[in-house]
Amino acid sequence: MKEIRDNARQMMKKFCRVCKVCDGRACAGEIPGMGGLGTGASFKNNVNALADLYLNMHLVHGITEPDTAFTLLGLPLSLPVLAAPIGGVAVNMDFGVSEEDYNLAVVEGCLDAGTLACTGDGVPPVIHESGLAALTRFEGHGIPFIKPWEGAELEEKLEKARDTGCKVLGMDLDAAGLLTLRRRGRPVAPRTPEQLADIFAKVHAWGIKFILKGLMSPLDASLAVEAGADAVVVSNHGGRALDHTPGTAKVLPGIVKAVAGRVPVLADGGVRDGGDVLKMLALGADCVLIGRPVAVAAVGGGKDGVARYFDLLGDQLRQAMIMTGTANVREVSSSVLFDPTV
Structure with missing residues (x-):
């Protein structure tokens, strides 16, 4: 990974420093680029919210081969981790x-x-065309995310995503406030529960499931589930859509409580290693998404770099599970997290 990161640092140097700790400090406000919006507080809050959590060591047990396999909406995964949607790298x-x-x-x-x-x-x-082409080449094995476009563009892109052969697609509703797109004549916008229900129904009629990304409140998550979402993602768009939001790990437990097991809850924001994955699972997430580190691995090492990153992440997760007495990722106890009051 050092070689991959060193190579990425040279290739990305105009827009990303590939810092040893990717925490949003050096790149605050650098958009275009990999930084967070404005002060960068939302990006930094994502990382800090996870850093403020500690794992409990528990070693009096017999777990030596923890199970990291997970199935999301019928899709089998070796880890409860997906690569988050990132576009525009070129x-x-x-x-x-x-x-x-x-x-x-x-x-x-x-x-x-x-x-x-x-x-x-x-x-x-x-x-979007290059992303859909890649999914088509690999027979729909992936999840295309579409922005909440106004007008016919949304319908057209949903249909193109359907034609990749994917079984699940999503919308990053956390992009709804990107005024740069509106100024370029391609407006995006929030959606009412009724509008979401219409979108979900259309996709469900194709036999495809739908993930809604970008929910940061229990109310929004509940409304999305009631409208028919098959899964929700707790996300603030990597801190790139609204400054001064809390870290996703801070709001995740409240959203998990509101959803109450009706659909899977996913989360992204500041996840950097296998320990962070385990923390998110202990907070109630079923699965996590990782963005910036995957981009670094892809730029620095191509497909082999991405595979290597996920292999390393899996090793880190399994080690953290052994060290905390966690048998499988589908049943992670909140007791994995250190509670100073106990």
């Missing part, structure tokens, strides 16, 4: 790789590691 950030090659690297690398990639959306069309 168009917006000039990382030295094409959109086509980047998406192929992430999709194929994830498959090699036994997990799946989510592909992104944006302007110009090559961003």
